[in-house]
Amino acid sequence: EAGVAQSPRYKIIEKRQSVAFWCNPISGHATLYWYQQILGQGPKLLIQFQNNGVVDDSQLPKDRFSAERLKGVDSTLKIQPAKLEDSAVYLCASSLEGGRGVVQYFGAGTRLSVL
Amino acid sequence: AQSVSQHNHHVILSEAASLELGCNYSYGGTVNLFWYVQYPGQHLQLLLKYFSGDPLVKGIKGFEAEFIKSKFSFNLRKPSVQWSDTAEYFCAVKKNQAGTALIFGKGTTLSVSS
Numbered sequence: 370e371a372g373v374a375q376s377p378r379y380k381i382i383e384k385r386q387s388v389a390f391w392c393n394p395i396s397g398h399a400t401l402y403w404y405q406q407i408l409g410q411g412p413k414l415l416i417q418f419q420n421n422g423v424v425d426d427s428q429l430p431k432d433r434f435s436a437e438r439l440k441g442v443d444s445t446l447k448i449q450p451a452k453l454e455d456s457a458v459y460l461c462a463s464s465l466e467g468g469r470g471v472v473q474y475f476g477a478g479t480r481l482s483v484l
Numbered sequence: 485a486q487s488v489s490q491h492n493h494h495v496i497l498s499e500a501a502s503l504e505l506g507c508n509y510s511y512g513g514t515v516n517l518f519w520y521v522q523y524p525g526q527h528l529q530l531l532l533k534y535f536s537g538d539p540l541v542k543g544i545k546g547f548e549a550e551f552i553k554s555k556f557s558f559n560l561r562k563p564s565v566q567w568s569d570t571a572e573y574f575c576a577v578k579k580n581q582a583g584t585a586l587i588f589g590k591g592t593t594l595s596v597s598s
Binding site for chain 2: 372373402409410411412413414417419424425428460467468469470471472473474475476477478
């Protein structure tokens with residue numbers, strides 16, 4: 370079974386530039402999550418989708434971050450403009466659904482360096 | 485706000501030593517509990533989980549964890565570690581409600597010397 374796919378694996382940009390990350394969840398998984406993992410910290414949820422609807426985006430810095438999951442499958446996370454403090458690993462995860470007693474499966478992540 | 489504390493930032497052990505990594509959480513209601521592991525250069529993988537029932541759960545590679553509700557703890561154990569257990573370990577907690585977030589601890593780096 371294919372896992373959660375993410376691209377690119379690495380990205381280096383200068384501050385104030387824009388960047389986009391792509392995620393393809395495990396087939397059949399209705400719920401998709403984007404996390405930010407800063408060095409030395411655990412992953413922090415940015416946004417959760419159930420199919421193509423947003424369930425929780427309370428931790429998403431909406432002035433610069435946006436995410437979409439238009440057809441309920443793939444998702445894109447965008448940062449515009451990037452700041453130095455956005456340097457982190459961006460993880461995508463998926464689960465069958467977002468309710469109780471579910472397991473989230475993680476992709477390899479995109480490591481972003483903002484210079 | 486809900487939080488997860490992992491007591492040890494970096495643990496160094498010799499092969500065959502016993503391991504216990506502490507995890508405490510702050511939410512008082514029903515929770516789902518997880519330990520994830522990240523081996524060098526790999527993605528986060530589920531080690532074990534607790535949803536309900538027997539508070540002693542067994543996971544992959546000989547790991548186990550015990551849920552102690554009165555102590556809000558979910559400590560990870562392994563009786564004899566191997567060099568291949570060198571990795572970062574994350575405890576994570578989720579309220580047992582739809583639409584709630586999975587909250588991670590800061591992680592514990594385990595280094596096992598052969």
